[in-house]
Amino acid sequence: MKQTPLEQWILEKTRINERSREALEEYQIQQLVKTLHYAKDKSRYYKRKLEKFDIDAIKTISDFHAIPFTYPEDIKKMSTDFLCVSEKEIKRIVTLNTSGTSGEEKRIYFTEEDLNQTIDFFRHGMKCLTDSSDRVLVLLPGRADGSIGDLLKKALALSDIECIVHGVLKDPDEVEQIIIENRISCIVGIPMQILYFSRLKSEIFGKFIKKVLLSTDYVPDVLIRELERRFQCAVFNHYGMTEMGYGGGVECQALAGYHLREGDLYFEIIDPLTGEPVKDGQYGEVVFTTFRRQAMPLIRYRTGDRARFSPKQCSCKTFLRTMDKVTGRLTNKVVFSNSQEIQLRELDEIILKYGEVLDYTAAYSETDTLVICLTLLNGNSFAKLQEEIIKQIRSRWKVHVIISWKPDSRTLNITNSMRKRNIINLQKGGGKDG
Ligand SMILES: [Zn+2]
Missing domain, CATH: 3.40.50.12780 (ANL, N-terminal domain)
Known part of the structure; x- marks a missing residue:
């Protein structure tokens, strides 16, 4: 060594x-x-x-x-x-x-x-x-x-x-x-x-x-x-x-x-x-x-x-x-009304293990809903991915989950800046990171 x-x-x-x-x-x-x-x-x-x-x-x-x-x-x-x-x-x-x-x-x-x-x-x-x-x-x-x-x-x-x-x-x-x-x-x-x-x-x-x-x-x-x-x-x-x-x-x-x-x-x-x-x-x-x-x-x-x-x-x-x-x-997490916490890194381990996922964004809203949007090469595998990801999230946290997908645009809607990733807060008066 x-x-x-x-x-x-x-x-x-x-x-x-x-x-x-x-x-x-x-x-x-x-x-x-x-x-x-x-x-x-x-x-x-x-x-x-x-x-x-x-x-x-x-x-x-x-x-x-x-x-x-x-x-x-x-x-x-x-x-x-x-x-x-x-x-x-x-x-x-x-x-x-x-x-x-x-x-x-x-x-x-x-x-x-x-x-x-x-x-x-x-x-x-x-x-x-x-x-x-x-x-x-x-x-x-x-x-x-x-x-x-x-x-x-x-x-x-x-x-x-x-x-x-x-x-x-x-x-x-x-x-x-x-x-x-x-x-x-x-x-x-x-x-x-x-x-x-x-x-x-x-x-x-x-x-x-x-x-x-x-x-x-x-x-x-x-x-x-x-x-x-x-x-x-x-x-x-x-x-x-x-x-x-x-x-x-x-x-x-x-x-x-x-x-x-x-x-x-x-x-x-x-x-x-x-x-x-x-x-x-x-x-x-x-x-x-x-x-x-x-x-x-x-x-x-x-x-x-x-x-x-x-x-x-x-x-x-x-x-x-x-x-x-x-x-x-430290702030890169969501705390839901029932005090459950989800960290971005926990979502990463669940979502990024699927090779079809090129990128994703996560947001949360007042109604304890996690809104996830996957970037996929094509939608062929979406139904299966949606089912599996929702199942894994729901087995750990009592939250609503909405998953959608969009095609990879090649113009890189991907995390393409130097800005650090975070879970987007859609709540009124939502906090900011950084
Ligand atoms: Zn060393």
Whole structure:
């Protein structure tokens, strides 16, 4: 088992010179204190927020836990208050609109140096799965300078790995041609898009693609199983979000959870209700703090993602932490009037196991009704699918279920943006995600 290349990278970058959690933690405390001083000095938001805190009194991680959280809503309301540099030093601005509602945008700012840090992480993170014999196709946005695809291409170029950045999947025929002409061996993309493509173009996928890196949204288990069994692919998961500087962690060859970018970010898992850290092995909300970020450092940022630190050592024997695969957004569930809960990931395991399903959407309404729309190549199998899916849902939850289907339009009504999937709330005054 090859050890995660992130370990050597982090040892060199932090100059801690020993494989010990204590040494890394000491480094992280120093960086946290630096981030706090920098943010308090330079940004209006943190100047207000940290006014009463004596930063120099922070000597341990538990001292740091007294610092208040930063929420996504704070960035939505006042993103420029987070800025620590002048406008001319900003190299890239990413506008995130997770809910689709205007006025709900988050703006995330990066300097050139911030983007270089991400390139450095991508460079070493990609070594988990690729070498110079690989040819990589990236199905993520990449046109703009500083976009995720652009940074990935720059990172792979540093390792002499050939990389084509295509952008999100829109035309499967075109992507099929690119794979054939360039003998692509590794695809990086959005989980549902990769599943969609593999089901539509299974012959080409099986012939060429040996490795897959899934990113930008949580990954249903059923999807990984299918890619592994059907195509004998190695399926790697990456965890990150724009606020982290795109990258947060990536799986090693053990494929058993992400090793984290611990030289650039400090991760915590907290109880979302009490805000207290949970023990390793317990699920909670992922929270992170950035080190050395120039434009927009974030301190104890609440991601809304649900995950846990693995209590076991990874079989690659790294001393880095392992975070078990993120299981989705904490809010990505429906609570019906009889207090039953359905999580999107539970629906995924039921619905996506049917190979005829290319994509689906789920919504719920006031009358405790789950409204599911399947995207199918054709309707031949619909009656059977409808019966089986309803039976499985009804055997677990007392809800009404309506299932319809629509043909695959090829213009990709599929989850084709970077927006994270969720169960759509049709109730009056329904909540929003993100
Ligand atoms: Zn490992």
